[in-house]
Amino acid sequence: MRWIRRLSAETGETAEVVGGKAHGLVALHRLGLPVPAGFVVTAEACREYLRDGCLPDGLEDELRRAMSDLETATGRDFGGVRRPLAVSVRSGASVSMPGMMDTILNLGLTAESTAALAAETGDERFALSSRERFLAGFAAAIGDGRPIPDDAARQLALAVRTVFSSWDAPRAQTYRELHGIPHHLGTAVIVQAMVFGNRDDRSGTGVAFSRDPNTGANVPFGEVLFGRQGEEVVSGGSRTRPLRELADREPAVWAALLDALSRIEGHYRDACYVEFTFEAGVLWLLQARPGRFDGAAAVRLATDLVDERVIGRGEALLRVSPQHLRHVRTPRIVAGEADVLARGLGACPGVATGRVATTSDSAVRMAADGPVVLVRPETSPHDLRGLAAAAGIVTARGGPASHAAVVARAMGKPAVVGVADLVVDAGSVSAGGRTIGAGTLVTIDGTGGEVVLGDPGTVTPAADAHLRRLLGWADDVSGDHNGRTESERLGAAHAVLRGASGRRE
Amino acid sequence: MTHLATDLLVLHTLRCIGFAGTARIAATAGLSEADAESELIDLAVTGLVTHQAGEFGGWGLTASGRAADAERITGELEAAAARPALTAAFDGFLVLNPELLDLCTAWQLRSVDGVVVANDHSDQSYDDRVLDRFTDFHRRAVVVLDEISAALPRFGRYRFRLADALQRATCGASEYLTDDIASYHAVWAELHEDLLATLGIPR
CATH class of the missing domain: 1.20.120 (Four Helix Bundle (Hemerythrin (Met), subunit A))
Structure with a gap:
């Protein structure tokens, strides 16, 4: 086939051809890990589509053949009335553009197939909610109110065109301009048999790092959402639980996940990140990539990998960017003893301690008597004076580009956003099953995204033992033991190491 | 904001920007500070806005101001x-x-x-x-x-x-x-x- 490659251990294509996501899936196949059967439509097909405005000659035929192979592999029937096959259709460019392009889940659930799925599982509610999710998600991705065909093959062709087109969405174009990504690359499209995280109460979905990305400690870290489907964890819209809860609720899934994380680490010789779904107690991996830690976590990871004899000192030095060290003098919460109430995304670095205020009015009132942390579901222009009065900001919703995040950075105030399980009431705040009243003292860390009770004190990563060790190696490499900033010491070592291996910066 | 009565213009500006001082309200609404302040005082007399002193002080809507704005601004939308x-x-x-x-x-x-x-x-x-x-x-x-x-x-x-x-x-x-x-x-x-x-x- 010209435009399509089956995803398997034998797929011998580069990330340029099949995209980064598919490349990672091939690696998982080679490691013998559970990956839903599927295939990838190459980025070249996308380039043809974007140039000509229609799918390239032969692609629709190839899609039919690839689907027929997928039916054979899964023993299911796409658009069928017995054992129906549903698929996910996801973008996967050769460069990472998180959240910029479309994903369509549960495709192939026509009216008839949905009835068949209900009959097969004996769970009509599950089948109907899966179809609803498909229709709503697909309609949002298409965007122009066109009707969704009730024919599985036509749905698939439309979904491939929709994902191709999303490469050229204005927001995606802007993202590429800002990040220096060429516009001509296009995206591959990955089609895989659906695994249903919403199947029953022994199903769910999650994301996991093999090590804690906040500290670098060698402890798996992540979030899990029971009884739900993939996109809801990544988008942070639903109530996620700490990854560790898997161990109690689904020990077999947990054990399989630990085994997978360890094998993927071995493959990348680095910490790793995976997205996974489990259906009826069986684990499936949907994506894997290296962990991409930063700051103190990157330093801890690099030195630990040296101790574990995974990499040498030179490589450890090169894995930490001098940029990572520019903020090592930014205070962080003392991690050990802190009573963590909730975790979100750090949106503006720094630590703030103050009493919880749940409205801008009360923040202004309370700020007269000492520092305040403003905790809101999200912020709007109405919160500007509360933001101005507060020492730090926490929001339940929104990501690093939310109103609260942009304003907090403009004001230089520590901020934590996207605390998924945070509920803000008039006089109290709840998270992780605990409720605290307005006026309670909390401390927030705008680097790691922690919200902790009381005042645990702060520490600067510059004093961290792992960093001192790494910088000691750096000075040995550069031969320069004079006092300089952390970033300069590492940069000098990089210059020597890059020079020695003939590489250029 | 053309085509709105000045009192509604000021009221609705506060609805959109939240708590603010006279200068910012005037600049946002496109009024002189004197005109904006005069309207704000009238609105305060009728209980639709309130003024607070202090470092983060300024003008804000009361609950009835918010309700009045919602009603009148919906009226404007439907009338048009x-x-x-x-x-x-x-x-x-x-x-x-x-x-x-x-x-x-x-x-x-x-x-x-x-x-x-x-x-x-x-x-x-x-x-x-x-x-x-x-x-x-x-x-x-x-x-x-x-x-x-x-x-x-x-x-x-x-x-x-x-x-x-x-x-x-x-x-x-x-x-x-x-x-x-x-x-x-x-x-x-x-x-x-x-x-x-x-x-x-x-x-």
Whole structure:
């Protein structure tokens, strides 16, 4: 086939051809890990589509053949009335553009197939909610109110065109301009048999790092959402639980996940990140990539990998960017003893301690008597004076580009956003099953995204033992033991190491 | 904001920008400070707004002020039979909104060696690139802004204020992208709030 490659251990294509996501899936196949059967439509097909405005000659035929192979592999029937096959259709460019392009889940659930799925599982509610999710998600991705065909093959062709087109969405174009990504690359499209995280109460979905990305400690870290489907964890819209809860609720899934994380680490010789779904107690991996830690976590990871004899000192030095060290003098919460109430995304670095205020009015009132942390579901222009009065900001919703995040950075105030399980009431705040009243003292860390009770004190990563060790190696490499900033010491070592291996910066 | 009675204009400005001082209310509404203050005092007498002293003090809506604004601004929308057109234009706004937030974030943060760090504005070519994208964004935003003000002419002031913020930023006052109280981001957020308030959509 010209435009399509089956995803398997034998797929011998580069990330340029099949995209980064598919490349990672091939690696998982080679490691013998559970990956839903599927295939990838190459980025070249996308380039043809974007140039000509229609799918390239032969692609629709190839899609039919690839689907027929997928039916054979899964023993299911796409658009069928017995054992129906549903698929996910996801973008996967050769460069990472998180959240910029479309994903369509549960495709192939026509009216008839949905009835068949209900009959097969004996769970009509599950089948109907899966179809609803498909229709709503697909309609949002298409965007122009066109009707969704009730024919599985036509749905698939439309979904491939929709994902191709999303490469050229204005927001995606802007993202590429800002990040220096060429516009001509296009995206591959990955089609895989659906695994249903919403199947029953022994199903769910999650994301996991093999090590804690906040500290670098060698402890798996992540979030899990029971009884739900993939996109809801990544988008942070639903109530996620700490990854560790898997161990109690689904020990077999947990054990399989630990085994997978360890094998993927071995493959990348680095910490790793995976997205996974489990259906009826069986684990499936949907994506894997290296962990991409930063700051103190990157330093801890690099030195630990040296101790574990995974990499040498030179490589450890090169894995930490001098940029990572520019903020090592930014205070962080003392991690050990802190009573963590909730975790979100750090949106503006720094630590703030103050009493919880749940409205801008009360923040202004309370700020007269000492520092305040403003905790809101999200912020709007109405919160500007509360933001101005507060020492730090926490929001339940929104990501690093939310109103609260942009304003907090403009004001230089520590901020934590996207605390998924945070509920803000008039006089109290709840998270992780605990409720605290307005006026309670909390401390927030705008680097790691922690919200902790009381005042645990702060520490600067510059004093961290792992960093001192790494910088000691750096000075040995550069031969320069004079006092300089952390970033300069590492940069000098990089210059020597890059020079020695003939590489250029 | 043309075509609104001055008292409603001031009331609705407060509804969209939240608590603020007289100068900012006047600048947002396009009134002189004296006119704005006179209206604010009248509104305070009728119990629709309230004034607080202190460091973060200023004018704010009371609960009845908020209710009165909702009723009158809905009346304006229905009288102009503008709900369908404004709703359609709001859909266009929602497509642009995440991109604008991406741009603001790109101005404040950048990815270096795969690490997101604060943009220290030492790389002129990066900043120029972001500013170029703001300009390109604004060209496309104007199409939607025109649809919005075609539905309700008072929204025309947002186009003027956004263009003004971008113009200042282009001329070197880069705080008018994300940092100033009259920045592109701040005006955009007020427009968002106004659209929600006018259409009666809860946040």
